Amino acid sequence: MSDTPEMSDTPETRPIKVVLADDQVLVRAGFKVLLDVEEDISVVGEATNGAEAVEQARLTRPDVVLMDIRMPGVDGIKATSQIAGIRGLAHVKVLILTTYDTDAYVFEALRAGASGFMLKDAGPSELLHGIRVVAGGEALLAPRITRRLIGQFTATRAANQVAEERLTVLTQREREVVALVGEGLSNAEIGARLFLSPATARTHVSNAMVKLGARDRAQLVVIAYQTGLVSPSAPGSA
Incomplete structure (x- = not known):
């Protein structure tokens, strides 16, 4: 047997696992292309609505769910609340995507258990930073938006x-x-x-x-x- 210690499967030793939840195919495809080229991030599931997002969270146990708010059926807020309430998924962080000017639901999403939110028009570097911050256990709450919105x-x-x-x-x-x-x-x-x-x-x-x-x-x-x-x-x- 080797004397080399076995590496544990932690966020520090494996890519950040991400589930993409958005009802727009092109949006998900764009995010996937952006994320999959990063060595420390891996897309492990996709969802077209909140119900699928919850199911993907159960199946893949991701580190982060990139969650749209407005989706058919179960919306992002309800899905966030359901994920937060599932035993064994306490480590899953939900990062809400919002258009800010039209989404009056971000406050409710934070109350439901989201770890933060980003604007949908954020640049690639902002999105990558946001995912890493949330996966690391911090809240992504930019004062520029948070103070006004909350x-x-x-x-x-x-x-x-x-x-x-x-x-x-x-x-x-x-x-x-x-x-x-x-x-x-x-x-x-x-x-x-x-x-x-x-x-x-x-x-x-x-x-x-x-x-x-x-x-x-x-x-x-x-x-x-x-x-x-x-x-x-x-x-x-x-």
């Missing part, structure tokens, strides 16, 4: 949230961290702002996620807006 759809809802009751489970430091997550800061940036190490900032983020029942950083952003920790007029908002 702020728009949460402003009228904030009055209906029992903010203080929801936030009582957090320490003061965790509140500060969630607010900074809501502003789109990374762990390193949060650490620099609060004079903490990135590892400590990451721990506070993880603790806040557990206490608030957030699936990932994307849902922390939603909570930050819902509870008023971050307002649509926060510094840097577009």
Whole structure:
């Protein structure tokens, strides 16, 4: 027997597995051509609607589902929620594709469990970066879009949230961290702002996620807006 340690099948040692979910054949074909030439990304499935996306997620257990919102039958939001609720698929990250100006559903998609969203007119390098970021466990929430979009759809809802009751489970430091997550800061940036190490900032983020029942950083952003920790007029908002 060889003394060489067997390599485990992890995202660090294999390509990022991606499922493409879009009802437009040409869109899927274009994405597939772009992704398949990348050594660290592999398209393992395609879907024409949300139901197929869920089934492909079950069958292929991808790292990322590139999910269109508007599809026939089961739409991208419902599919995202279903994937998030399937036991054994907690590692699957959903990256929503939106046209922004016409999609009023991105906020609901984030609440359903999406890890972020991108504009459909994003360039190839942006798409590749987005997939890698989401696969790595981070939320893809560009402040330029996120603050405007989430702020728009949460402003009228904030009055209906029992903010203080929801936030009582957090320490003061965790509140500060969630607010900074809501502003789109990374762990390193949060650490620099609060004079903490990135590892400590990451721990506070993880603790806040557990206490608030957030699936990932994307849902922390939603909570930050819902509870008023971050307002649509926060510094840097577009």
